[in-house]
Amino acid sequence: MPKRKTPPPEQISLLEVRVKTAPCVPAVRRAVADWRAGGYKGITDTTRSLLNYWFKTDHRSPVGGPFRYHDSQREAMETLIYVFEVAAVRRHKALLEKYAPPGGDIRLLQHDDFPRFCIKMATGSGKTKVMALAAAWQYFNAVVEGRNDCARSFLVIAPNVIVFERLKTDFAGGAIFKNDPVIPPELKIFWDVDCYMRGDAERASSQGALYLTNIQQFYEGTDRAQEAEPQEMTAVLGPKPPASNLEIEDFDKRLAKRGGPCLVINDEAHHTHDEESEWNRAIRRLHTAVPGGLAGQLDFTATPRYSKGALFTWVIYDYPLKQAILDGIVKRPIKGIASNIQESPSDIASTKYRAYLTAGVERWTEYREQLKTLNKKPVLFVMMNDTSEADDVGDYLKVKYPAEFGGDRLQVIHTDKTGDVSKAQLDQARKVVREVDLPESPVNAIVSVLMLREGWDVKNVTVVVGLRPYSAKANILPEQTIGRGLRLMFRDLGADYTERVDVIGNKAFIEFVEQLEKDEEMQLDTFKIGIDRLVIVTVFPDPAKKDRDISMPVLSPILARKKSLAEEIASLNVAAMSCPVLPLKEGDATARTFRYEGYDIITLEKLIERQYTIPEVQTPQEVISYYAKRISQDVKLPSQFAALVPKVREFLETRAFGQKVNLDDPAIIKAMSTNVAQYVTVKTFVDALRKLVVEELKPQLLSSGRKLSETPPFPFSRITIEAKRTVFNLVACDNEFEKTFARFLEKAGDVASFAKLPPQFGFAIEYTDAVSNLRYYEPDFVAVLTSGLHYLIETKGLEDIDVAHKDRAARLWCENATALTGTAWEYLKVPEKDFEKLQPADVADIIVLKQPGLF
Numbered sequence: 021m022p023k024r025k026t027p028p029p030e031q032i033s034l035l036e037v038r039v040k041t042a043p044c045v046p047a048v049r050r051a052v053a054d055w056r057a058g059g060y061k062g063i064t065d066t067t068r069s070l071l072n073y074w075f076k077t078d079h080r081s082p083v084g085g086p087f088r089y090h091d092s093q094r095e096a097m098e099t100l101i102y103v104f105e106v107a108a109v110r111r112h113k114a115l116l117e118k119y120a121p122p123g124g125d126i127r128l129l130q131h132d133d134f135p136r137f138c139i140k141m142a143t144g145s146g147k148t149k150v151m152a153l154a155a156a157w158q159y160f161n162a163v164v165e166g167r168n169d170c171a172r173s174f175l176v177i178a179p180n181v182i183v184f185e186r187l188k189t190d191f192a193g194g195a196i197f198k199n200d201p202v203i204p205p206e207l208k209i210f211w212d213v214d215c216y217m218r219g220d221a222e223r224a225s226s227q228g229a230l231y232l233t234n235i236q237q238f239y240e241g242t243d244r245a246q247e248a249e250p251q252e253m254t255a256v257l258g259p260k261p262p263a264s265n266l267e268i269e270d271f272d273k274r275l276a277k278r279g280g281p282c283l284v285i286n287d288e289a290h291h292t293h294d295e296e297s298e299w300n301r302a303i304r305r306l307h308t309a310v311p312g313g314l315a316g317q318l319d320f321t322a323t324p325r326y327s328k329g330a331l332f333t334w335v336i337y338d339y340p341l342k343q344a345i346l347d348g349i350v351k352r353p354i355k356g357i358a359s360n361i362q363e364s365p366s367d368i369a370s371t372k373y374r375a376y377l378t379a380g381v382e383r384w385t386e387y388r389e390q391l392k393t394l395n396k397k398p399v400l401f402v403m404m405n406d407t408s409e410a411d412d413v414g415d416y417l418k419v420k421y422p423a424e425f426g427g428d429r430l431q432v433i434h435t436d437k438t439g440d441v442s443k444a445q446l447d448q449a450r451k452v453v454r455e456v457d458l459p460e461s462p463v464n465a466i467v468s469v470l471m472l473r474e475g476w477d478v479k480n481v482t483v484v485v486g487l488r489p490y491s492a493k494a495n496i497l498p499e500q501t502i503g504r505g506l507r508l509m510f511r512d513l514g515a516d517y518t519e520r521v522d523v524i525g526n527k528a529f530i531e532f533v534e535q536l537e538k539d540e541e542m543q544l545d546t547f548k549i550g551i552d553r554l555v556i557v558t559v560f561p562d563p564a565k566k567d568r569d570i571s572m573p574v575l576s577p578i579l580a581r582k583k584s585l586a587e588e589i590a591s592l593n594v595a596a597m598s599c600p601v602l603p604l605k606e607g608d609a610t611a612r613t614f615r616y617e618g619y620d621i622i623t624l625e626k627l628i629e630r631q632y633t634i635p636e637v638q639t640p641q642e643v644i645s646y647y648a649k650r651i652s653q654d655v656k657l658p659s660q661f662a663a664l665v666p667k668v669r670e671f672l673e674t675r676a677f678g679q680k681v682n683l684d685d686p687a688i689i690k691a692m693s694t695n696v697a698q699y700v701t702v703k704t705f706v707d708a709l710r711k712l713v714v715e716e717l718k719p720q721l722l723s724s725g726r727k728l729s730e731t732p733p734f735p736f737s738r739i740t741i742e743a744k745r746t747v748f749n750l751v752a753c754d755n756e757f758e759k760t761f762a763r764f765l766e767k768a769g770d771v772a773s774f775a776k777l778p779p780q781f782g783f784a785i786e787y788t789d790a791v792s793n794l795r796y797y798e799p800d801f802v803a804v805l806t807s808g809l810h811y812l813i814e815t816k817g818l819e820d821i822d823v824a825h826k827d828r829a830a831r832l833w834c835e836n837a838t839a840l841t842g843t844a845w846e847y848l849k850v851p852e853k854d855f856e857k858l859q860p861a862d863v864a865d866i867i868v869l870k871q872p873g874l875f
Contacts (some may be wrong), residue, residue, distance in 0.1 A: 042140070042324075042335035043126055044119035045104050051119075052095070052102045062106040065653050066207070068162045070157055072100070073204035078795040082199050084511060085782060086796060089149065090349055092339040096139050097151045097335040101157065103137065104316070110135045110169075112334050122332070127326070130295050134307055135316035138289070138335040142344035143322045144351075144507040148187065151176065151285050152196045152839055154318060155213075156203060158283050159228050163210050171283035171315035172228040173275060175306070175411040177235050177299075179288045182232040185454070187287060191215050191232050197725035205581065206656035215566050229278060235299045247328055272309050280312025289319035293326055295651055322503070329539070341506075348518060350506040355533060356383070356524040358549040363526055370416035371486045373526060377402070377413065379549045380524050381421060381487035384465070386554040387482040388712045393558050393733050394510075398482040399456060400465040401504055403529070405488040407469060413487075414467040425465050428452075433468040439469045456480065481505035483522045486529035502533065510735060516752070516779075518737040524549065557740060559778065560733035562749045568773040569747045570802055570810075571725025573837045573845075578698065578719045579786045579794060581656070588712045589663040599704040601678035610678070617698060624696055641684035643693050645670050650698070651705045656794075657715050669699065676701065710792045721840040728802075741766075746775045756799060757852045761815050765803055770862045774803040787829030789822045797826040799847075805863060810837075810845045817852045 055061065060068060075094045079087040109115050112129040115137075120126055129136065141147045153175045162170040176191065178184035190196040194215045197203060203211050213228035218237060220871035275282055284303055286292055292299055307314045322341070324332040331338070343769040344350045361375040370377070382401060389396035402417075404410040414432035417425045431452045456463045457480045484505045523533055537544055561569075603611035603621065614621040648664040673693050674680050681688045691697065728747050739759050743766040753759040753776060765774040777783050777799060784796040801813040812830055816823070827849060834845040850869060860866045 022762045028618075029273060041332055041338040041340070042138075042331035043121060043124065044115055044336060045119075045338045047119040048099060048103065048336050051107070052091060052099050055102050055106060056098060062099060063648055064105065064165045066160050067101055067105060067157060068220045069204055069207065069653050069656070070153075071101070071161065072793070074153060074201065074497070077793045079201040080796070086779065086784070086798075087201060090146055090347070092141065092344070092347065092349060093150050093153070095336045096141065096339065097153050097157070100137065100139070100154060102727075103336050104135065112136055115336070116333065119642065122183065126698060128335065131304060133304070136319070136334050137316065138319040138321070138324050138332050139337050139457055140324050140331065140529065141320065141322060141337075141339045142341040142350060142506070143503045145322075145339055145344045147320045147322075148190050148196070148202060151287070151318070151320060152190070152200065152202050155230060155283065156197070158315060159213060160207055160210060160492040160846050162281075163212075163227060164207065168312070169281065171281045172496050173278045173280075173282045174228075174230040174285060175282060176230065176232045176276065176285045176287065178233070179291060179317070180234055184232065187232055188217055191230060192217050194230075197594050201436065203355050204656065206653065206658050209658060216626065229274075231275070235302065244620070255734060272306070274312065275306065276309050278310075280310040281315035282306070282310050282312075283315045284317045286319045286321075288321055290321040290323045290325065292319050293324070293332055340540055341536075342540045344506075345542075349508075351508060351519040351521040352687055353502050353505070353533070353544050354520050354522050355530065355544050356522055356549045357546045358524070358753055361549065366822055367603065368406065369412045372658070373413070374416075376485060376487060376524060376526055377417065380483050381417070381424070383522050383524065383554070384483045385424075390554055391482075391554040391557075393560060394556075394735060395458065395459070395733075396509060397461075397464070397480055399463065399478065399480040401478075401481045401484050402465065402467040403465065403484065403486045403488075403504075404469055408488075410467045410469055417465060417467070428462050430465040430467065431456075431463055433466060469588070471654070478504065479507045479509045481507075481521060481640045482509075483524065486523070486525035486532065488526070488528050502536065516738055516754075522547065522554075547830075556610070556735050557737065557750070558733050559736050559740070559748055559750050559752045561729040561731055561747050565744075565747050565749075566729060568745055568775075569727050569729045570773055570775055571727050572781075572802065573721060573841050573843075574726055575833065575836055575840065576717070576720040576722055576724035577786055578832070578836065579714055580717055581794060582713055584717050585655070585660050585709060585712060586663045588709065589660060589667055592667055592708060594667060594675050597671065597675060597708060599676075599700055599703050602676045602691065602697050602700060604677055604681075605687065610737075614696075616696075621696055624699070625694075638689070640669075640672075640689055640692070643689065644672065644683075647672075647701050647705075650702045651709070654702065655708045655709045657713065664705070668705070671701065671704070684786040690862070706760045713792055714788050716795065719836040719840065723839060728777075731778055734778065734780045743774075745771060745773050747773070748775060748778075751776050752778055757815055757817060757855075761801070761813075761855070764860070765863075768860075768862045770805050770807070770864055772804050772806045774801060776801055787822075787830045789825055794823070795825075797829055803863065808844065810843060811863065812845065812847045814847075814849045815852065815855075816849060819851075 052779055060071060074097070075090060081087040096769075100258070103109050103115070107118065109118060112132045116126060116128070139147070139150060141150070155171075158171040158174070161167045162172045176187060178187055192215065194213065197211070197215075199211070201482060213224045214223055214225045215230045217234070218233040260845060284306065286299075291297065294300065301774075303314070303317060319332070319334070324335055326332070328542070341350070345352050356379065358376075361379060363372050363376075364374060366372045380402065384398055384400040391398055402410075402413060402415055402431055409701055410432055418427070452463055453462075455461045456466070456478055481504055484502055502521065502523055505523075510517055510519060510520055523530075525533070568639050600614055600616045601610055603614060605611075616624060644665055647668050648661050651659045651664055651668070652658045669683070672681075673683055676692065676697070677688075683689070683692070692701075731748075736750075736752045739753040739756070741753065741759055741762055742749075743751050743762060751759075751762045752760055758776065762774075762776060765771050785796050787795050787797050789795050799812045800815050801811075802812060803811045805811070812834060812853060814826070814830065827847070830847040834847045837843070837845040848866065848869065850864075850866060854869055855866070858866060858868070
């Protein structure tokens with residue numbers, strides 16, 4: 021997914037937001053923000069490497085597009101890491117004592133035997149990805165750092181079959197660890213984790229294992245009547261599978277045999293507040309059965325609420341629905357207002373609610389027409405109160421609209437009127453729900469009951485019609501009324517497109533939605549049913565403007581991270597390394613005159629005391645090994661540990677202290693194991709090696725040109741303008757300056773054609789940032805002059821630390837493209853303030869901006 025831009029002010033103003041959350045969240049949030057601003061002090065080197073790779077490195081998806089974790093996913097992981105590693109909270113009581121405000125009625129857990137934290141994330145915001153990151157963080161700290169409070173084995177628990185099946189698509193075969201950027205290249209040599217789905221036999225031994233099951237597999241002789249779900253849910257989620265003693269014993273033995281600690285991850289964990297539920301009892305039994313116990317229990321859910329509405333007291337991170345809507349992580353719910361629609365006086369649901377059903381179908385029809393260009397199929401979702409009403413409405417829609425909803429184009433999801441569904445029919449119903457988003461699926465509408473809520477992971481719902489009698493008992497949470505339509509259809513577009521789901525319903529149903537507004541403290545947008553027409557702005561290559569098409573050469577990557585630096589390390593001249601002389605003992609003359617990076621030794625010690633704390637050592641070999649490990653991790657080449665050891669030894673023995681020293685001397689061991697000695701040694705080597713890690717390769721021409729007209733159509737919610745000189749029907753602009761510059765290119769006398777380069781085209785240039793991370797840069801515009809000269813153009817407002825690196829990469833790409841294609845390419849950066857001063861009429865007028873210092 022591309023980098024998410026800040027939503028426009030007009031989008032943010034659509035919701036009035038205040039903050040209401042769990043007791044510990046505000047204080048934890050402040051502590052995490054300070055910790056982040058301070059540079060992540062107090063964590064292991066491995067955790068630092070993970071954070072850098074996950075959130076500060078550019079990634080590409082398996083299909084080649086940009087991938088970026090959402091800020092909410094980063095914040096969730098930062099919070100978990102901070103509470104566990106930095107604050108070292110291991111019990112619920114300690115969490116409340118440290119972060120909950122004084123006073124108030126705060127519930128304590130009766131069973132507080134291991135770490136337990138809840139991550140509250142809105143439906144559709146990517147909880148599963150955070151689960152995978154949490155597992156990787158625990159595993160690498162256990163294996164690489166040797167921490168005995170971190171887990172190598174993991175148990176992921178779903179509440180039912182359909183959630184299990186959804187999670188299975190991510191975890192089966194370790195798919196999520198392979199497809200997402202979870203494992204840094206430098207740590208791949210340590211990754212040895214097998215993923216087991218319920219029913220899988222144990223394979224050859226591995227260092228780590230992840231087991232995925234549903235909680236019913238851990239129940240022991242429970243009274244199933246107490247655990248029974250309503251028949252409407254059972255029909256779509258599947259009956260709870262039997263839990264034989266053999267299955268229970270086998271699972272327990274496998275986890276116990278691997279030893280602990282084990283990390284339990286609960287998905288859709290809003291059921292876990294009842295400590296005496298069989299779910300929690302099963303987890304406590306596991307804590308007792310596994311040697312080393314549990315490293316922790318992580319509860320993930322969008323609605324961690326007690327029966328009276330308060331959030332669980334062990335919630336440490338809260339990403340509410342209102343914020344997910346603002347960030348464009350989920351669809352924006354829009355309420356349909358219908359002053360002229362009323363229920364008809366009838367006991368037959370299809371007659372009583374006919375006006376609402378008609379309004380829903382008409383809105384769905386508008387979506388179908390608008391989405392045709394985008395090759396997407398909208399789904400109408402109708403929520404009824406009981407099975408008989410759902411059957412009646414389903415039959416009505418099939419007869420009334422046979423072309424749209426006849427036959428298998430509409431599915432009714434629940435038990436039939438007798439309350440029984442054969443296994444074959446049940447499997448088919450679940451298959452339809454799983455495949456409804458696929459282009460080949462015939463399903464245009466689903467009619468179900470209000471209780472369909474957990475794990476229904478469908479992205480193409482655009483219209484939700486909710487209908488319920490006033491006398492109906494509320495048996496769902498307000499968020500669940502629209503939760504079925506929240507997941508994004510266009511997940512890779514970020515804030516460039518604001519997706520919406522339209523909610524239509526009778527007064528009794530809309531009261532649910534209004535309760536959601538109260539709970540989330542927000543005001544949803546509205547539209548007038550039958551009056552406000554749907555318009556989805558779509559940008560696409562215009563066949564009538566093919567004469568304005570531009571071909572972009574496809575070059576091979578010119579940057580690659582080296583897999584070995586053995587030769588470079590061996591040739592390092594330790595004597596020539598630039599660093600201050602380290603003091604031999606505290607307070608000596610060298611210590612009094614010590615200066616490094618502008619700091620004296622006392623100031624430097626205070627700055628690094630938490631980040632650079634070496635384990636207690638007794639031999640020089642321990643110090644040297646630790647430093648070599650730190651250096652190899654910082655340059656992201658752990659395989660170079662063996663090559664670094666002799667060079668670190670040589671550095672400490674002959675260079676670090678300004679004279680040759682005996683490393684076996686206890687005084688020298690003490691001197692070289694101080695925080696300052698570690699900081700200076702590691703940084704000196706990293707500075708020397710980092711610039712050697714990435715090598716430049718000779719570029720090759722993979723394709724003489726990929727045409728912009730190959731860009732797939734995409735929806736866009738930001739600024740657009742019409743232009744004749746671009747192959748696209750509209751110019752999609754991210755800001756006002758881009759709009760101004762696009763108009764300039766449209767009018768400039770020396771421009772033959774131009775285009776704003778859309779992310780969907782997939783053009784990106786590799787570069788290395790200030791700390792040698794491989795990144796991807798996407799220029800703003802491409803323009804072809806009447807002379808035939810081609811320009812890559814970057815428009816700039818504020819400049820960040822990486823702009824110079826991007827500029828160099830773009831200039832180099834243009835030089836290589838020119839040499840390989842014979843077509844002249846040049847790079848031009850246009851700062852906004854300089855452009856305003858210059859007021860150019862042609863591109864030739866702004867070439868002066870290539871000469872620094874003129875403005």
